[in-house]
Amino acid sequence: MTNRDWIRRVLAHDGDVPVPYNLPLSPPAREKLERHFGTDDVEGFLDLPTRMTGPKSIKPLYASPERYGPRVRDEFGVEWTTSRLDRGSPVGHPITRPDLDGYTFPDPADEYRFEPLGKWCRRNAERYTFLCAGDLWERATFLCGMENLLLWSALEPDFVDALLRRLADYILGTIDVLCARFDFDAVALSDDYGTQKSLVISPAAWRRLLKPRLAEIFARAKAAGKTTFLHSCGNVRQVVPDLVEIGLDVLHPIQPEALDILELKKTFGRDLTFCGGLGTQNVLARATPQGVRDEVRRLKRAMGSGGGYILEPGITIQADVPLANMLALIEEAGA
Numbered sequence: 001m002t003n004r005d006w007i008r009r010v011l012a013h014d015g016d017v018p019v020p021y022n023l024p025l026s027p028p029a030r031e032k033l034e035r036h037f038g039t040d041d042v043e044g045f046l047d048l049p050t051r052m053t054g055p056k057s058i059k060p061l062y063a064s065p066e067r068y069g070p071r072v073r074d075e076f077g078v079e080w081t082t083s084r085l086d087r088g089s090p091v092g093h094p095i096t097r098p099d100l101d102g103y104t105f106p107d108p109a110d111e112y113r114f115e116p117l118g119k120w121c122r123r124n125a126e127r128y129t130f131l132c133a134g135d136l137w138e139r140a141t142f143l144c145g146m147e148n149l150l151l152w153s154a155l156e157p158d159f160v161d162a163l164l165r166r167l168a169d170y171i172l173g174t175i176d177v178l179c180a181r182f183d184f185d186a187v188a189l190s191d192d193y194g195t196q197k198s199l200v201i202s203p204a205a206w207r208r209l210l211k212p213r214l215a216e217i218f219a220r221a222k223a224a225g226k227t228t229f230l231h232s233c234g235n236v237r238q239v240v241p242d243l244v245e246i247g248l249d250v251l252h253p254i255q256p257e258a259l260d261i262l263e264l265k266k267t268f269g270r271d272l273t274f275c276g277g278l279g280t281q282n283v284l285a286r287a288t289p290q291g292v293r294d295e296v297r298r299l300k301r302a303m304g305s306g307g308g309y310i311l312e313p314g315i316t317i318q319a320d321v322p323l324a325n326m327l328a329l330i331e332e333a334g335a
Contacts, residue, residue, distance in 0.1 A: 003049035004185070007128035010307050011227060011249065011273050019304035020049045021311040021333035022275070027062050028085055028319035029326065036323060046330060050310070051124045052188060054132030055113035055174060061087050075106040078142045085319050093145040098152045098159035105166055108173030114181065121182045129184040130229055133217070134171040137210055138191045140164060153205055160209055168213040172220050179224035186227035186250070189217060194234020196258045203238045211239075215246040222247055229275075233315060234258050244271045255314040257281050265303050275310040277303055278329070284313060284321045289328035296332040 001009075001017075009017045023046065025033065030042060039045040059074035065082040071091070073079050079092025095103055121129060135142075140163055141149050153160050175187055193199055199206055218228045229250040230243065235258040236251075243251065253276030254261045261277045278284065283295050296311065303309040311333055317326065 002126045003047070004126055004128045006049050007185075007310070010310060013270065013273075013307035015304075015306040017307065019300045019309055019311050019333075021329075022048055022050050023330070024313060024316040026086060026316050026318050029317040029321055032323045033326060036327070046334070048127075050128045050130065051120075052130040052132060053117070053120055054134075054188070055178075056116060057113075063088060075110075076139065076143060077103075090142040090145075093143060093148070095143045095163075096148075098156040100159070100162060100166070105170060108170045109177055113174075114177060117178075117182050121184055125183070128186070130186040130188045130227075131178050131182070131184050132188040132190055133174045133178065133221075134167075135190045136164060136167050136171065136213060136217075137193060139167050150201065153201055153209065157205075157209070164209055164213050168216060171217055175217070175220050175224070179221075179226065184226075186229050187217075187221035187224075188229040188231065189214075190231045192231075192233045193239070194232055194236045194258060196234060196255075198235050199238055200234070206239055207242060211242055211246065214243075214248075218247040237264070240264065240268060240272075244268060249273060250275050250310075252276050253312060253314045255279075255281075256283075257314065262302055265305075265309070269306060269308055273308040273310065274303060276312045276314050277309075278311060278313045280313045280315045280317060280321070284317065284325050284329065287325065289324045292325045292328040293332040296329060300333075 006017060006020060010020060023042070025042065033042045034040055037045050043051065057074055059072045059080060063072045063080065063082045065084060068082050070082060071079055072082055077094035078090050080090055081088040117131070140160070144152065149160065171189070178184070178187070193206065221228050227249045228247055229252060230248055231252045233253065233255060237259055240251070250273045254264060254274050256277055256279045261274070265274060277299050278295060283292060287295070299311055
């Protein structure tokens with residue numbers, strides 16, 4: 001059984017295969033593990049069964065201040081801070097009023113975006129591969145600023161709808177290129193909708209503004225035979241039934257600080273595969289190594305029952321997670 005076959009069986013809710021795990025790493029966390037294991041390829045060293053990447057951006061996810069300076073602008077015209085610790089923050093928003101006149105969207109088919117992907121897909125042919133096609137609501141917040149976008153969602157909903165329409169078209173264009181040119185398994189979307197306690201907008205507004213666009217995106221991916229994957233931090237419980245309805249296959253990262261993940265498994269475990277669930281804010285950062293081991297065992301038993309679960313931290317492992325806790329996670333998850 002290859003790693004690719006393993007994940008396919010997990011997605012088919014085959015309870016007779018072991019629970020796989022994944023290890024998303026921020027640069028400081030990756031550096032700790034590289035030094036410990038003596039490798040510059042942690043995922044390969046651990047033989048993790050999944051891989052994720054996406055089209056290239058002129059602003060890398062983790063843009064180094066040493067290379068890019070204190071600020072860097074992406075292809076959408078959003079200005080970001082740079083950081084040695086994380087992805088930075090959007091601080092310059094190119095859309096400052098509820099009007100798209102004068103704003104030019106980038107071309108989803110720009111060749112530079114896809115240059116590294118063929119080699120990457122071939123190198124990971126025996127693993128289950130996810131290609132991230134973009135972000136929708138999240139990209140709108142980067143373009144407008146969160147405060148403006150929330151205000152305009154209430155007062156200028158036609159503008160927000162038009163903006164999300166154009167962003168959905170960009171994602172759909174990206175999916176078309178990816179599916180035409182590369183061999184991979186799943187289309188991923190990164191699109192945070194939740195705070196720690198609830199959605200960032202009302203469920204009614206989410207259903208009006210986002211659900212139809214997500215349905216299009218998932219349908220385009222499924223028409224090409226791809227699994228659908230959504231990353232949304234926070235408490236998204238109110239719209240999980242909607243996500244099932246429009247064809248989501250994998251929900252990520254199911255933050256246990258924000259969601260009752262065992263209730264999610266009980267209610268939607270036959271419809272969804274869950275990826276995540278190991279607390280990064282509390283367990284990984286603050287527990288003892290034995291506490292991490294205990295929680296990993298609990299998740300493998302409870303969330304892994306009947307398949308449909310990939311164990312992963314509830315968000316990318318940050319600089320505050322001790323090496324001993326990362327090693328406890330790796331050892332117990334791989335046991």
